[in-house]
């Protein structure tokens with residue numbers, strides 16, 4: 001019988017206000033997108049389970065991702081370290097239509113890793129449905145991605161583009177770290 005390991009992993013969604021963090025979670029977990037703005041009150045946690053198979057051994061890992069949503073406003077920044085505590089990965093989100101939010105990626109990633117250490121990050125250039133990707137200047141985001149050894153994706157909660165893939169990528173990295181930790185890879 002296949003052995004299934006159970007893991008619980010906390011991940012955080014980071015990024016300036018209104019970049020689309022809550023919409024990304026809603027799209028990923030409930031497969032829906034709502035144009036009505038819903039302000040996140042404090043933090044909110046959503047759970048999603050993922051199952052990964054070991055590439056060669058008869059072993060499965062079920063990861064219960066605890067996805068923490070946050071209020072991005074700077075007034076709440078003193079609470080951020082409390083919210084980050086115990087997280088093992090992060091999705092750092094920028095709004096493709098607002099260059100200032102791309103610059104902020106570095107600040108969010110730095111603050112996060114200062115509290116939790118060098119956990120894996122995925123950077124998202126979000127609201128990709130609103131821009132022309134072929135002419136979009138990626139240089140700043142690419143520089144930041146490189147600095148944090150993070151992958152960079154264009155995402156849209158409106159079309160669903162790359163939403164599931166981005167969460168899966170983080171889940172996959174966490175799973176791979178687990179296999180390494182137990183010397184199964």
Ligand code: G3D
Pocket residue numbers: 015016017018019020021022023024034035036037038039040072126127128129130155156157158159
């Ligand atoms: P936040 O949780 O980071 O603060 P929200 O951001 O998820 O609340 O989203 C902020 C606004 O961006 C919302 O619009 C939401 O509908 C919109 N949005 C989120 N993701 C996308 C996307 O992929 N494409 C487009 N076109 N819009 C998106 P409003 O108008 O309510 O402020």
Ligand code: MG
Pocket residue numbers: 021022023038039040069070071
């Ligand atoms: Mg929100």
